[in-house]
Amino acid sequence: xxxxxxxxxxxxxxxxxxxxxxxxxxxxxxxxxxxxxxxxxxxxxxxxxxxxxxxxxxxxxxxxxxxxxxxxxxxxxxxxxxxxxxxxxxxxxxxxxxxxxxxxxxxxxxxxxxxxxxxxxxxxxxxxxxxxxxxxxxxxxxxxxxxxxxxxxxxxxxxxxxxxxxxxxxxxxxxxxxxxxxxxxxxxxxxxxxxxxxxxxxxxxxxxxxxxxxxxxxxxxxxxxxxxxxxxxxxxxxxxxxxxxxxxxxxxxxxxxxxxxxxxxxxxxxxxxxxxxxxxxxxxxxxxxxxxxxxxxxxxxxxxxxxxxxxxxxxxxxxxxxxxxxxxxxxxxxxxxxxxxxxxxxxxxxxxxxxxxxxxxxxxxxxxxxxxxxxxxxxxxxxxxxxxxxxxxxxxxxxxxxxxxxxxxxxxxxxxxxxxxxxxxxxxxxxxxxxxxxxxxxxxxxxxxxxxxxxxxxxxxxxxxxxxxxxxxx
Amino acid sequence: xxxxxxxxxxxxxxxxxxxxxxxxxxxxxxxxxxxxxxxxxxxxxxxxxxxxxxxxxxxxxxxxxxxxxxxxxxxxxxxxxxxxxxxxxxxxxxxxxxxxxxxxxxxxxxxxxxxxxxxxxxxxxxxxxxxxxxxxxxxxxxxxxxxxxxxxxxxxxxxxxxxxxxxxxxxxxxxxxxxxxxxxxxxxxxxxxxxxxxxxxxxxxxxxxxxxxxxxxxxxxxxxxxxxxxxxxxxxxxxxxxxxxxxxxxxxxxxxxxxxxxxxxxxxxxxxxxxxxxxxxxxxxxxxxxxxxxxxxxxxxxxxxxxxxxxxxxxxxxxxxxxxxxxxxxxxxxxxxxxxxxxxxxxxxxxxxxxxxxxxxxxxxxxxxxxxxxxxxxxxxxxxxxxxxxxxxxxxxxxxxxxxxxxxxxxxxxxxxxxxxxxxxxxxxxxxxxxxxxxxxxxxxxxxxxxxxxxxxxxxxxxxxxxxxxxxxx
Numbered sequence: 001x002x003x004x005x006x007x008x009x010x011x012x013x014x015x016x017x018x019x020x021x022x023x024x025x026x027x028x029x030x031x032x033x034x035x036x037x038x039x040x041x042x043x044x045x046x047x048x049x050x051x052x053x054x055x056x057x058x059x060x061x062x063x064x065x066x067x068x069x070x071x072x073x074x075x076x077x078x079x080x081x082x083x084x085x086x087x088x089x090x091x092x093x094x095x096x097x098x099x100x101x102x103x104x105x106x107x108x109x110x111x112x113x114x115x116x117x118x119x120x121x122x123x124x125x126x127x128x129x130x131x132x133x134x135x136x137x138x139x140x141x142x143x144x145x146x147x148x149x150x151x152x153x154x155x156x157x158x159x160x161x162x163x164x165x166x167x168x169x170x171x172x173x174x175x176x177x178x179x180x181x182x183x184x185x186x187x188x189x190x191x192x193x194x195x196x197x198x199x200x201x202x203x204x205x206x207x208x209x210x211x212x213x214x215x216x217x218x219x220x221x222x223x224x225x226x227x228x229x230x231x232x233x234x235x236x237x238x239x240x241x242x243x244x245x246x247x248x249x250x251x252x253x254x255x256x257x258x259x260x261x262x263x264x265x266x267x268x269x270x271x272x273x274x275x276x277x278x279x280x281x282x283x284x285x286x287x288x289x290x291x292x293x294x295x296x297x298x299x300x301x302x303x304x305x306x307x308x309x310x311x312x313x314x315x316x317x318x319x320x321x322x323x324x325x326x327x328x329x330x331x332x333x334x335x336x337x338x339x340x341x342x343x344x345x346x347x348x349x350x351x352x353x354x355x356x357x358x359x360x361x362x363x364x365x366x367x368x369x370x371x372x373x374x375x376x377x378x379x380x381x382x383x384x385x386x387x388x389x390x391x392x393x394x395x396x397x398x399x400x401x402x403x404x405x406x407x408x409x410x411x412x413x414x415x416x417x418x419x420x421x422x423x424x425x426x427x428x429x430x431x432x433x434x435x436x437x438x439x440x441x442x443x444x445x446x447x448x449x450x451x452x453x454x455x456x457x458x459x460x461x462x463x464x465x466x467x468x469x470x471x472x473x474x
Numbered sequence: 475x476x477x478x479x480x481x482x483x484x485x486x487x488x489x490x491x492x493x494x495x496x497x498x499x500x501x502x503x504x505x506x507x508x509x510x511x512x513x514x515x516x517x518x519x520x521x522x523x524x525x526x527x528x529x530x531x532x533x534x535x536x537x538x539x540x541x542x543x544x545x546x547x548x549x550x551x552x553x554x555x556x557x558x559x560x561x562x563x564x565x566x567x568x569x570x571x572x573x574x575x576x577x578x579x580x581x582x583x584x585x586x587x588x589x590x591x592x593x594x595x596x597x598x599x600x601x602x603x604x605x606x607x608x609x610x611x612x613x614x615x616x617x618x619x620x621x622x623x624x625x626x627x628x629x630x631x632x633x634x635x636x637x638x639x640x641x642x643x644x645x646x647x648x649x650x651x652x653x654x655x656x657x658x659x660x661x662x663x664x665x666x667x668x669x670x671x672x673x674x675x676x677x678x679x680x681x682x683x684x685x686x687x688x689x690x691x692x693x694x695x696x697x698x699x700x701x702x703x704x705x706x707x708x709x710x711x712x713x714x715x716x717x718x719x720x721x722x723x724x725x726x727x728x729x730x731x732x733x734x735x736x737x738x739x740x741x742x743x744x745x746x747x748x749x750x751x752x753x754x755x756x757x758x759x760x761x762x763x764x765x766x767x768x769x770x771x772x773x774x775x776x777x778x779x780x781x782x783x784x785x786x787x788x789x790x791x792x793x794x795x796x797x798x799x800x801x802x803x804x805x806x807x808x809x810x811x812x813x814x815x816x817x818x819x820x821x822x823x824x825x826x827x828x829x830x831x832x833x834x835x836x837x838x839x840x841x842x843x844x845x846x847x848x849x850x851x852x853x854x855x856x857x858x859x860x861x862x863x864x865x866x867x868x869x870x871x872x873x874x875x876x877x878x879x880x881x882x883x884x885x886x887x888x889x890x891x892x893x894x895x896x897x898x899x900x901x902x903x904x905x906x907x908x909x910x911x912x913x914x915x916x917x918x919x920x921x922x923x924x925x926x927x928x929x930x931x932x933x934x935x936x937x938x939x940x941x942x943x944x945x946x947x948x
Contacts (some may be wrong), residue, residue, distance in 0.1 A: 005525055005601045005824045008589050011518035013602055015609070016616070035882040037859045037889035039494040040684040044485035044635055045519065045591075046539075065520075068587050070625035112586075113542050117519075127479045128487055135489070137906040139892055142490070147519060153492030157656055159517055174892035176871060183879060215593060270514050295872060299879050350479045385511045397650060398769060405657060405773050409511040415511035418613055418648035431732040432611040 008222035010152070010160030017382040021368060022163075024381045025192065026145055029165050029362055032187045036180060038143040038167045043124040045147075046115040053116070055123045063151045066113040117149040121166045122359070123349075129170055138171030157365065168359025170346055178292045178322045178342065181360050182306060184297065185326055186364065190302030193376045197304045202312035203289050204319045204341070206272060210258075210283015210310070213275065214251035221313065223247060227258060228311040235259045247314065252465070258310060265293045268308045288321060299358060320344040324360055327444060328370045337366045386473045387437035387453075388430040389416040390423060399446050404464055412422035412474050414439075430456055437473050481570025484626070484634030491856040496637075496840060498855045499666065502617055503639050503836050506661045509753045510654060512617040512641045516600040519621075520589040520811035527590070527825060529597045534564045537625045538664055540587040562898060573789055574713035591623040595640045596833070597823075627848030631839065644820055649762060650794045652816065653769045656780060659812060661801055662836065664776030671778045671811065676786035676813070677763050678793045680746060682731075683756015684784070687749065688725035695787065697721060701732060702785040703856045732784060739767045742782045792819040798834055798859050801843045809839045861927075862904040863890035863912035864897060873920050874913070886948050888913075904930055911947050 007013060010179065033040075039210075046067055118124055121144045129136060145165045151190040154160055167184060169177045182199055189197040196406055211220040222245040226238050233241070238259070239431050242252055257271045269290050276282030289308065298304055312323050321342035328334040340360030347355040387407075400416050407414045415435075417426045430438050440452040453471050454461045464472065481487060486498065507514075520541055526533055543942055580870045590599055603610065619639045630636055641658060643651045656673055663671040684692040696719040700712050709717070712733070716726055731745045744762050750756030763782065770780055778800075786797050795816030802808040814834030821829040845851050861881075863874040874890050881888045889909075891900045914926040925943050928935045938946065 004605055006605065007518050007521065007525075007601075008520060008522055013518070013606065014516040015606070016513035016515060019516055023514070031885075032882075034858070035885060035887050037887060038856055039490035040497070041490060042488040042493055044481050045623070046482060046485065046635075048480065051481075063544070065544060067591070068540040068542050069540060070537070109542070117541070123859075127481075131478055131480065132487065132489070141889075144686075149519070155675065161520075169892070172892040176875065176890065176892045179875065187882070253750075271765055291868075295875070298872060299876050311823055351477075384508070391650075398772060401653065401769070402773050408506075408661070411505075411509055413509050413511060414872065415615075416650065418643070418650045429611065444890070449786065467609040 003168045008160070009116055010154035010158075012159060012161070016384070020382045020384075021371075021377055022364065025364060025367055026163075026165065028191045029188050029295070030143075031147065032184055032191065033143040033167050034143075036167070036170075036184050038141045041125075041142050041144055042146060042259060043118065043121075043128055043144070044063045047124060047127065049110060049114055050296045051127050052123060052297055056119060060119065064119050065117040065149045065151055066109060067117065068113055069115075100307075103165050118149060118311045120148050121146060121361075122162045122168070123168075125166070125168060125359075126347045127350055130347050130352045131354065132399040133352060139169050139177075140171055141167070141169045143167045157369070159365065163364045165362040165364055166359055168346075168357050170355050170357040173344075173356045175288060175291050175322075176295075177358050178288075179295045179299070181324065181340065181358065182292070182296045182317075183301070185324070185360060186301045186304040187337065189304050189326075192367070192371060193303075194329060194370065194374070198307050198327045198329075199304050200307050200309040200312050200325045200327065201289065201292065202309055203285035204321055204323060205285030206276065206289065206310060207275040207285075207313055209279035211286055212279040212282060213254050214247060216247055216251060219245060219247050224311050224313040230259065230311075261310060265297070265306065265308050268310075269293070272310070285321075292322065315339070316341055322358065328366070329374075332370050332373050334366055334370050334373075336361045337370060339363075347418060383434070385413045385415050385433065385435045387412075387414045387439050387469075388392045388426065388433075388435045389439045389441070390415065390426050390441055391420045392440075393420045396441060396446065399441055403439070403441075403451065403469070406466060407470055407473075410470060410474075412470060414473070420429070427456070439469065482634070484628035484632075486633060486635070490858070494856045494858075495845075496852055498636075498641065498842055498851065499838060499845070502665045503662050504617070504619065506658055507617040510615075510641070510658050510661075512615045512643075512685050512686045515599075515602060515616050515618055516620060517592070517595075517602055517618070518593055519947065521598060521601065523584060523590045523645065525601050526593055530593060534593065538593050539591040539625055541589040541591065541624045542587055543589075567907070585696065590618070593624060593846070594622050595638045595835075598643060598820060599640070599644075600821045600831075601824055603829065604821050606713050607826060611650060613643050613648075613651075614645055615641070615643045617641045620930055631843070633839070637838045639836040639838055640833055642820075642831050644829050644831040647690065647818075647830045649765050649796075650769075651832050652762075652766045655798065655814065655832065656766070656770045657775070658772065659798070659834060660775045660778040661853055663778050663800075666841070666845060667777075668803060668844065668848070669777045672781050672801045672803075673778050674781050674783040674799045674801065675763065676783055676797045677759035678795055678797060679755045679758075680750065680763065681786060683750040683753035683759055683786060684729060686753040686756060687728050688721060690721055690725060693719060693721050698785050698787040704733065704785075735784060735945075739771070739780065739782050741786075743767070745875070746784070759795075760791025766796065771884060781937060788813055788815070792817055796832065803848070806844050806847050808840055808844050808847075809845060811837045813837075826903065857908070859887045859889050859909045861886075861888045861913050861943075862900065862907075862909045863888065863913045863915070864900050865891040866914075867894045868917060871919065873915055877913070877915075877925065877943070881944055881947075884944060884948075888947070889891045901930070 052064055052168040125144060130208050143166060145163065147161055147163050152158060152160060185199050207220060223242060226241040230238050239252055255275060257275050261268060269286055271287045273283065276286060293306060312325055314323060314325060319341035323341040324339055325336050326338035328337050338361055344356045344359035346357035389404055391397050397416060404414050404416050417429060427438060436456055438454045438456055440454065444453055450463055450465055452461055452463055453469055453472060524540055526638055588932055599618060615645065617640065619637065621635055621637050623635050626632060626634060643924035659673050681694060685691040697716060700715040704712050713726055729749060731749050735742060743760055747757065747760045750760060767780060786799050788797060788799055793815035797815040799810050800814055802811050802814035812835055816832040818830045863878055865871050871890060878888050878890050891903060901912060912928045912930055919925055924937055924939055926937055927943055927946060
């Protein structure tokens with residue numbers, strides 16, 4: 001016998017119960033996307049390489065899966081001949097590469113590959129908006145639930161193929177969108193039964209304000225990374241790290257309130273306003289945060305909590321206003337289960353200026369692990385067939401199949417065992433499949449137009465009509 | 475402004491209304507797959523090339539999209555150096571290629587590409603069954619709704635990326651599965667409101683029997699292709715074509731009844747039994763067809779028709795028993811909207827012997843076109859948001875958003891216009907989006923805790939409470 005076949009590293013097969021659980025999460029997300037007025041779009045699995053390349057930084061370019069041109073690319077010598085400047089790389093199998101060589105290499109790859117797999121849903125969305133701008137009524141609220149691919153090194157919880165679930169609005173700068181996106185996160189997590197997910201919010205302008213105040217714009221990431229460790233290494237540890245990173249003691253002194261940044265959201269906002277008094281941009285950020293938080297609190301949340309976190313800086317160069325991140329409830333060590341923010345000029349890369357966008361993403365794989373760990377998947381999610389009709393031979397099978405057909409028409413999931421196998425084998429099949437009932441019909445039942453229903457967990461049997469059967473097993 | 479971005483040829487963007495219609499069809503298919511006891515699985519978008527290559531014939535291999543190895547494949551000279559035997563191809567840009575060169579070429583492609591996009595759902599399913607055989611309880615009824623990719627020349631109705639919707643059972647040779655698959659087709663089409671889809675059935679063994687009788691096994695495809703033209707070119711035309719293809723007049727004479735192959739299914743079966751009396755395999759095929767048809771008729775169908783079509787020969791080398799094909803109702807010139815059949819030894823290619831499988835596939839794109847042409851999509855399918863709350867400024871907006879939040883919690887799709895734009899612009903937005911109601915709330919309404927509901931098609935207005943509002947717009 002041949003060795004068992006496998007699948008590429010970083011990819012997954014999903015079994016029936018896994019698909020059912022994933023669909024349960026996606027249904028909840030989809031339901032709320034739709035009640036919030038977001039409309040679904042779908043974009044192709046692969047885009048033209050030029051649409052994707054250069055949009056995710058140098059690292060991103062490297063992680064994009066490229067598709068080999070189909071057809072006879074190899075019949076054209078010019079297309080696969082390696083440029084002289086790259087010969088050197090081949091001889092000297094080093095992994096360092098000059099910028100000039102990288103450019104040549106990308107050109108070479110471009111000759112044998114002109115298409116690439118979707119890397120995220122944001123760039124294809126921007127491309128979609130620009131391409132279809134004349135058919136779209138703005139502000140355009142769209143959602144998209146599709147897989148993306150990254151040639152990342154696979155590791156626990158990180159895959160080369162995974163789903164993204166995104167909702168974005170494009171074409172309005174109104175902060176009511178941010179208010180609504182916080183509610184959207186909360187609605188989904190509340191529906192999923194998740195108690196205490198923390199929706200963290202920050203604002204790019206507040207971060208710029210802090211950079212201004214400490215007089216070190218280029219040290220902002222070092223600063224927030226260090227500040228984020230406050231819980232772990234304490235105030236002294238954080239300050240030591242900041243000094244090591246070249247942030248002056250004087251600068252650190254200026255933002256001393258951030259080291260004791262507790263209290264209600266309103267108290268935090270007041271502290272920030274004081275701290276950033278000298279920064280026009282910083283104060284604008286505080287004002288935006290205040291509008292969003294006040295209205296969210298006024299309208300009310302379900303089972304989630306809102307928190308203001310000034311260390312939140314994801315995708316710093318990308319976002320221009322609000323920044324969101326959701327962390328799982330404290331009892332699960334999972335980290336971020338969603339994130340997003342506002343990005344002015346979403347579609348500028350494709351030539352359509354002045355389109356502000358704001359959006360959020362749900363991390364399906366991590367939400368799955370959180371629900372699994374907390375036992376929050378309802379038992380009914382993976383429950384499939386309700387009853388197995390036992391097959392006693394073709395005459396009885398026809399009688400059974402007529403009943404099966406009727407029950408299915410009312411939406412009840414029932415099956416007949418396909419072969420007239422030994423009854424023990426058929427019961428075993430029901431047991432292994434987790435089917436709760438068996439239905440038996442031999443000569444006696446057929447004559448009376450009835451069925452014997454057997455409850456497979458209690459073993460009790462009863463002789464009933466098809467109407468009663470439907471009632472009992474549905 | 476830059477030129478508008480585009481997408482690769484043969485791929486599609488789906489707009490909100492297109493996604494909604496596609497989801498409507500997929501939901502119906504999924505619903506019946508599940509009531510029939512089929513369980514969902516999902517497999518990765520790309521498989522190891524060795525899993526796919528060589529499974530679809532030489533033409534298929536050429537149409538498989540290959541993914542360029544990620545990382546530094548280009549740093550290893552051995553991996554991209556072209557074999558000497560291929561140099562010739564490059565110099566002489568001919569499109570003919572020797573078998574030896576093809577082997578070398580495939581090896582070369584294999585060095586720069588080790589993964590490939592899914593070409594259908596059947597081979598990945600076979601791979602899945604073999605890989606997970608110890609976790610699977612047989613007979614295993616699985617369904618799979620996922621896209622596949624083919625580097626075909628794009629043309630009207632033929633895409634490079636399209637969905638397949640497959641249901642297969644593996645691990646039982648019972649003909650009740652075939653009976654059930656006919657019912658499954660019928661259930662889906664009946665739910666979709668399709669009147670008169672024709673579920674055609676044939677059997678590979680009947681075709682073998684005919685080949686035996688005409689004494690020309692190698693002419694079987696020519697024979698069925700010619701016979702299929704009976705409606706168009708008449709009996710004389712068909713016979714002329716058969717003679718041209720090298721089928722003897724004597725052979726044609728032997729199967730004369732096939733030229734007048736009308737009547738009920740039972741009459742057709744009787745004719746076939748007589749015709750194939752000398753072929754053991756042929757008679758076995760007739761017996762199988764009789765079992766399936768008799769039971770399907772006895773249990774009854776909804777809006778579809780069952781027909782026995784001896785010219786049906788799709789995937790001749792693939793199927794070993796029943797062959798299915800569904801054609802759209804006569805008033806639509808669409809051809810096949812689904813197909814399938816039984817294939818013994820489904821998993822043999824991956825080393826697991828004696829696994830018989832039978833399955834069917836739904837052609838999503840064509841079903842979409844049929845429903846569109848016949849006007850069978852319910853108007854509610856593309857209906858999204860029910861009411862737009864008008865934004866008069868932040869104070870009014872907060873009042874509105876509290877109501878919006880309450881309505882959404884009951885599942886009603888409502889939105890507030892994000893900006894306090896001119897009211898005319900907001901009404902225009904509702905109009906362009908096809909939103910049937912507008913809700914207005916200014917000082918008077920806020921004081922009274924009420925809302926003004928405006929029906930945008932009739933123009934009538936009424937002052938109502940939130941409970942009445944929910945009732946009116948839901």
